[in-house]
Amino acid sequence: MKKISRKRFIRQGAAGLAGASLLAGCNTASKEQSTQTSFDPDRRYKWNMVTTWPPNFPILGEGCNLFADWVGEMSGGRLQIRVFGGGELIPPLETFDAVSTGTAQLGHGSAYYWAGKVPAAQFFSSVPFGMNATQINAWIQSGGGMALWRELYEPFDLIPFVAGNTTPQMGGWFNKSIDSVDDLKGLKMRIPGLGGRVFERAGGSAILSAGSEIYTNLERGVIDATEWIGPFHDYIMGFHKIARYYYSPGWHEAGTALELLVNKHLFEELPLDLQVIIESASFRLNQYIMAEMEAKNSEYLQKLYEEPDLEIRVFPDEVLEKLRQTTEELLQDIASNDPKASKVYDSFKAFKALNKPWSALTEKVFYNSIS
Numbered sequence: 009m010k011k012i013s014r015k016r017f018i019r020q021g022a023a024g025l026a027g028a029s030l031l032a033g034c035n036t037a038s039k040e041q042s043t044q045t046s047f048d049p050d051r052r053y054k055w056n057m058v059t060t061w062p063p064n065f066p067i068l069g070e071g072c073n074l075f076a077d078w079v080g081e082m083s084g085g086r087l088q089i090r091v092f093g094g095g096e097l098i099p100p101l102e103t104f105d106a107v108s109t110g111t112a113q114l115g116h117g118s119a120y121y122w123a124g125k126v127p128a129a130q131f132f133s134s135v136p137f138g139m140n141a142t143q144i145n146a147w148i149q150s151g152g153g154m155a156l157w158r159e160l161y162e163p164f165d166l167i168p169f170v171a172g173n174t175t176p177q178m179g180g181w182f183n184k185s186i187d188s189v190d191d192l193k194g195l196k197m198r199i200p201g202l203g204g205r206v207f208e209r210a211g212g213s214a215i216l217s218a219g220s221e222i223y224t225n226l227e228r229g230v231i232d233a234t235e236w237i238g239p240f241h242d243y244i245m246g247f248h249k250i251a252r253y254y255y256s257p258g259w260h261e262a263g264t265a266l267e268l269l270v271n272k273h274l275f276e277e278l279p280l281d282l283q284v285i286i287e288s289a290s291f292r293l294n295q296y297i298m299a300e301m302e303a304k305n306s307e308y309l310q311k312l313y314e315e316p317d318l319e320i321r322v323f324p325d326e327v328l329e330k331l332r333q334t335t336e337e338l339l340q341d342i343a344s345n346d347p348k349a350s351k352v353y354d355s356f357k358a359f360k361a362l363n364k365p366w367s368a369l370t371e372k373v374f375y376n377s378i379s
C-alpha cells in the first residue's frame with residue numbers, strides 16, 4: 009500500500025502535476041519545482057529548530073517538541089528535527105537571523121519580535137485592537153495575508169507558516185486601580201512591543217524587562233503592572249500572589265499568531281513530500297496550540313477566581329477608547345514611514361472591515377446571548 013502510493017507520488021511529481029496542484033492547494037511559496045531534490049527513500053535529513061521560547065515552555069515550546077515528533081513520524085524518520093529552546097543554541101531573539109542564514113533550518117516564534125528589522129512583520133503576529141485568532145487565521149490563510157507575508161520574508165531567504173496562536177491574552181496584573189485615563193499617567197508597566205508604544209503615548213511608562221525579572225520587579229514595586237499571557241501561563245508565574253488586580257481584555261494581544269520560519273532555499277531543496285509534511289505539521293501545531301490555550305486558560309481562570317485577595321476586572325470603556333484611538337494614530341505613523349508596512353496595513357484593515365459585520369452579527373451576538 010505504502011509502496012504503491014509512493015510510486016504514484018513520484019510519477020505525478022515528475023509530471024509536475026502533483027507538484028503544481030499540491031503547492032497551489034497548500035499555499036506554499038515553492039514554485040521552483042526544478043530545485044527539488046528527487047525522491048530518495050534512503051536519504052535522511054537532520055534539521056535544527058530554534059525557538060524564541062524557554063526550553064519546553066508550556067504549550068508553545070512543548071508544541072514545538074510535538075511538531076518535531078509529527079514530522080519524524082509522517083516522514084518515516086527521513087526528516088529528523090532537533091528542537092532548541094531560546095538560549096540553548098542561539099539567543100531567543102536571534103531566531104529570525106539564524107534561520108535566514110541557515111544556521112538553523114527552522115525556527116518558531118512570533119513575527120512581532122522582528123519589528124526592528126521588518127516593521128510590517130508585526131501585522132502577522134498581533135497589533136493592538138487588531139484581530140482575534142479566528143480572524144487573523146482567516147486573513148493570513150484565506151484573505152490575502154499569506155502572499156504579503158511571504159513577499160515580506162523573501163529577501164531574508166525565509167518562508168513563514170502559521171504555527172499557533174496564543175488566543176486572547178489578558179490585559180495584565182496591576183497593583184493600582186485603573187478607573188480612568190488619568191490613572192495611566194506615569195504608571196510603570198512591563199508591556200513590550202506596539203502595546204508598550206501605545207501605552208507610552210497614552211501617558212504610561214512602558215518598562216522592558218526579561219521574563220525572569222518580572223516577578224521580582226512587580227513584587228518590589230519597580231513596576232506597577234505587567235502583562236504576560238493568560239491565566240494558565242500567568243498562574244505558573246505566580247503573579248496572583250503579588251498583584252491585586254487582573255485586568256481584561258488583552259487589548260494589545262487579542263489573538264497573537266505564532267509562526268514557523270523555514271529557510272527558503274533549504275526548504276525548496278527538500279523532496280516535495282517532506283515540504284508538504286512540514287506545512288501540514290505547521291497547521292497541526294497551529295490547531296494544537298489554540299486548543300491547548302483555550303482549554304488551559306479556562307481551567308486556570310477558575311483557579312484565579314478562587315484567589316480571595318485577587319480582583320478580576322475589565323478596563324473602563326474610556327480607557328479602552330483612549331488606547332484604541334492612540335493605536336490608530338501609531339499604526340498610521342508606522343505605515344507612513346514604511347511602504348511595506350503601509351501595503352500590509354491596507355490589506356489588514358480591508359480584511360478587518362470586510363469581516364466586521366459578519367463577526368458582529370454572529371460571534372458578538374452569540375457570546376452576549378450565552379452570558
Ligand code: CA
Pocket residue numbers: 177235236237261
Ligand atoms: Ca503578552
